[in-house]
Amino acid sequence: MTDQAQLHQQLVDRMMVGGSLRTEPWRRAAAAVPRHEFLRGGYFRRVTGPQFHTAWEPVQAGDPDWLDGCYTDESLVTQVAGTIVPEDIRGPITREPTSSSTLPSLVLRMLEELQVEDGHTVLEIGTGTGYSTALLCARLGAGNVTSIECDPWVASRARTALGHLATYPTLVIGDGLLGHGAGEPYDRVIATCGVRTVPMAWVEQTRPGGLILATVGGWLGSSELARLTVQGDGTASGTLLGGAVSFMLARPHTPPQLGLLPDLDDGKERETTIGTEVLENWTSRFVVQLAVPNAQRVTLERDGRTEDVLIDVKTGSWAAVYSEGGRWLVRQGGPEPLWDAVEEQFGRWCAAGAPALEEFTMTVTPEGQTICW
Structure with missing residues (x-):
């Protein structure tokens, strides 16, 4: 067994022991998709130092610890500041991450929570590196998977990586918050970015009885995974699943710059x-x-x-x-x-007894979104 194959198998084993990988179809999918293929452009590693609080330094394919990093169960930043990728710089950079490869255990936990069945069609919001897209294709077949990405450069990299594995889902460049009406109705919709509110387009493009899985949060930095069932009346409702799940917010949902602060003495x-x-x-x-x-x-x-x-x-x-x-x-x-x-x-x-977030319910209607306990 090669070093890569051994690291891959160890990652799959850890996810099974940890409980994020629970069923045989998803175990086979996880074993069939090598994560390093989606990180050949490198990734950024977090560093700290006296001159900055948080910075990111590039790790390139071929570096001694690149392959080991690919098979850690960690999220790996692949882009900062909207355009900068590992091959663009040498040394640390103190800018905000804008794209990443999510930790595999969370990816597989979400895919398990999606409750897909053979033959289901899935719309994925946020192609990213293409790793989760490849897992969906391995489980359901590429013809049943549509993935949409807003960043053309990110989408191009994902398309190339998927092509290296001879995997060809429907890949779309566009605003994921609008979904992709050309392929509706979908049996499942899954978002690999955070949202403040679940778009009605996702509800409208999901068949009655279908599921939407999305991380819902806000500008104070707390978010949770929600699984919603679409109803025949065009609404969707469900519960939060817990586990302190966090994703980068979809770019249209990110907070605006604050600008000048108010006079904090006048109040x-x-x-x-x-x-x-x-x-x-x-x-x-x-x-x-x-x-x-x-x-x-x-x-x-x-x-x-x-x-x-x-x-x-x-x-x-x-x-x-x-x-x-x-x-x-x-x-x-x-x-x-x-x-x-x-x-x-x-x-x-x-x-009310400080109920856990798993006891919260969420409803999405054309009039808006409500979350309550």
């Missing part, structure tokens, strides 16, 4: 019943996010204290929360008191 101050610990915990942050869906968070050092500031990018409302003398204080400004909404939502959730 009404009062004591608050909750502090910024609600923003640190994944579950409570998800609950808070539902109350202030258009808010971004900024942490500042001001007047010798740390202030966590929420800013609503639509209304301009803001809330600055900080600790002083053993008390939590909040100062708010703008047309809507943001922290009042946080307190009310968080209080209702606590009064």
Whole structure:
């Protein structure tokens, strides 16, 4: 057995032991698709140093640890800043990741959760490197798989990698939030990017009884996997599946630049019943996010204290929360008191017994999206 084959088998074994790979059809698919074929352009490795908090350095195909990295159960960044790929630079770069190869155990967990059956047609939102696309093709046949990618360069790389494996699904370059109506109705829709709201186009392009699997989150950085069943009336509903699943947001759903901060000294101050610990915990942050869906968070050092500031990018409302003398204080400004909404939502959730996210339900209709417990 070659080093590559051994590393591949070890990865499959780890996923089976870990429980993300549960059924024989998906085990065969995982064993048939070599991940390194989708990383021949290299990837970025996270590095830290005294001069920066987080940076990324390229690992090229042929580097001593490239192959080992391909078969780690980790997400591997393949593009930063929207255009920069590993072969473009030498040394660290301090820019935000914009495309990646998701950790295989999450990919296979999601594919298992999709509950496909032989003959099903699948629309994949976000081709990425093409690894998950290849897994779908190995399980269902390439003729049953349509994958859409917004970035032409990313799509081209994926097409080449899939071609090396003689795998030819329908690949589309376009806005995945619009789906791909030419192939509807689909039995399953799966998104490999995060969304703030599930687009109605996905619901409309899925047959009644079909499933949509998507990671739903927001600008406070907490998200969860949702599995929705499409109903005959053109709506979709289901539950969150838990597990703190996180993906890069679809580019149209990413937060806008904040620009100039408001005058944080110009507001009404009062004591608050909750502090910024609600923003640190994944579950409570998800609950808070539902109350202030258009808010971004900024942490500042001001007047010798740390202030966590929420800013609503639509209304301009803001809330600055900080600790002083053993008390939590909040100062708010703008047309809507943001922290009042946080307190009310968080209080209702606590009064209900602080249910886990797996107990939350989600509904998508032409009028909008609701998530509740």
